[in-house]
Structures are given as structure tokens and as C-alpha cells.
Amino acid sequence: MRHRIVLAGFGNVGREFARLLLEQRTELTRAYGLDASIVAILTARHGSVENTRGIDLRKALRLADAGVSLESCGRGIHERSVDYIRRGKADILIEVTPLRISPRQIAFDHMRAALQTGKHVITANKGPVVYHYQDLRDLARRRHAGFRYEGTVMDGAPVFSLFQEALRGARVDAFEGILNSTSNLVLSEIEAGRTYEEGVAAAQRLGFAESDPSLDLDGWDATVKACLLANVVMGGRLRPERIPRHGIASVGAESIRDAKSAGKRVKQIARGWREGRTVRASVSVEAIGPDHPLFSINGTSSSLVVRTNMLKQFQIIEHDPGLRQTAFALYADLIAIHEGRLSP
DSSP states (O other): EEEEEEEEEOHHHHHHHHHHHHHHHHHHHHOOOOOEEEEEEEEEEOOOOOOETOHHHHHHHHHHTTOOSGGGGEEEEEEEOHHHHHHHOOEEEEOOOOOOOOSHHHHHHHEEEEEEEETTEEEOOOHHHHHHHHHHHHHHHHOOOEOOGGTTTTTTTHHHHHHIIIITTTOOEEEEEEHHHHHHHHHHHHHTTHHHHHHHHHHHHHTTTTTHHHHHTTTTTHHHHHHHHHHHHHHHOOGGGGBBBBBSOOHHHHHHHHHHHOOOEEHHHEEEEEETEEEEEEEEEEETTTTTTTTTTTEEEEEEEEEETTEEEEEEEEEOOOOOHHHHHHHHHHHHHTTTTTOO
């Protein structure tokens, strides 16, 4: 079965997904009977292009890596991206445009336009899901379309499919986690004797931090993820700008090294919990001891500790994830939709 994909966003994650699709094309056909082709790429900086027979992804990757327009890959698209998504003949939208902390954002418009016209949606973009999860979920159900978002919190680790498929019937009562790789790496670097600036530079070299890393260092990324988890798996209606947030930018190196001398580690911890019928969340920076389940999570690794009414407490750990792991989440969601599993 052929799936025609519109890829909105061709930054680091979008390009890594294209590489993964190229590498796994034969396996997708052999193991799943899935013939996936990207028929349009929509970007803000490299132009937008359509080729109904399938875009030459190797060429598109070379052009994007060189910072030049993609339009030689097919017919240039000069209408609004939302209009193109609405009228286009693809059956899947993969949305990986940059995160925005705002209810009004083009990524939400992309997803809504796709779902309204019966197209499946796969995303690693946290913004639309945290603000509009219930609306997007309900629209997808009405249109009998897929809506999957596994890559929004822990790269390729199966968070939502675990909660909503494998653990159906269990109530999530609380969670706490280290969910931002950039902040965790910077804290680990300072603990090892490097400066804050050196830690940020290391995160940028590894591709975890943008040239402007403020969304990570000021705690916004972790806050969005905490709210997203609380909203999706606990039924909350939280907005990131309304919950307590503490980034690492104001944490002094001396306090991190003092904690180390005392046998503790400074970590940024995202939490969600229930207070009666109310769901709450927070992001804090605190010193934790070796008896804490997040104590050993260093560098770019991430982890989530979950308490439920059935399994009591369990922990997910993802060691040193990268772009490939986020791209894998998109890839796994594509297979799930192909197999008829339209939502986690």
C-alpha cells in the first residue's frame, strides 16, 4: 500500500526522518507492505516543493544541507502551506516545524487542515499537542483519521503507546522526570568542572541545543513536556505559561559543585500529580540524593518515573538519545497508522 506524505518542516528532525526513510525503504516494503513516499516538503527557509511521483530525498537532503532552495526537486509551492495541505492529495501529514509556546501557531493550523480533510497526522511538535490535544484528538476521531505524537516527549521511547495501549485501564497518579537533554547535559558538564558556557557549547555541538538555546535553558521545553504528559495521560487542561517553571540559566556553578560535595546532584525535574480532581504540574531545579531514581541520569539521557494505581511505580530510561531516535518515533507512528492503529 502506498502512502503519500507531506513533510512540514525540514530541519534537523525532518532531514533525519528522510534519511531513515531512505535507509528503511526496502524493509518497509518487505516487512509491512508499506510503500512510503514524500510528495511535498514545506519549509520557511528553503522553499516548498511538490512532486506527486515522490521527491528525490537524496537531492533534497543535499540542497537543504547546503542551505539552498529545494524547488529544483519538483514544482514550487507558492500558496499558503495550510491551503496546500487542505487541497493536496497526500494521505499523511508529518509535522515537524519548530516549537512555539503559544496557542496560536501555524503547526496547529497545519494539523487541523489535514485532519479536516481526512488526512492522518504524525508529529514530534509539542506545541499544538499541549495546547490543543483534545480538539485534535476529537477531530481525528470524527474524521476516522490517525493522530499520533510519540516523538513529542522522550524522542523514540514509547511513552504514549505504553500508557494508552499497553497499560489501558491503569490510572496515572503522578510522574516525575528528566525530560530536557540540553539542560541535563549542561548540569552534568558543570558538575564535571566545566563552565556554564562550555556546557551550552557542548550541547550545541551535539545538536541538542539551538543557536538560541533559551527554550531549553529557561525551562520552557521541560514545562511543555510536563503539561503535555499531564494533559494527555492524566486528563489535565494545563498551559505551560501558567505552571511553576525553573530553568537552569540562573543556577550557579558553585551550588552544583556544593551539591556534588554533599553526595547529591542538581537536576531539573518535571512533575505532574493529582490533587483531588485537579491535575497539576511543575518544573523545578533541585539537589537530589543517590536514593532518588533520577540521580544516575546524566548527560543527554532522559528518564520518566511513573506512579499508577495498578503498577505502583516504574521507570523509563533512554540513554543518550539523538536525532535518529526522534526520527524513529515518526517512523514507528507511520507503521502504526499503516497497520490501522490510528492513535496511541
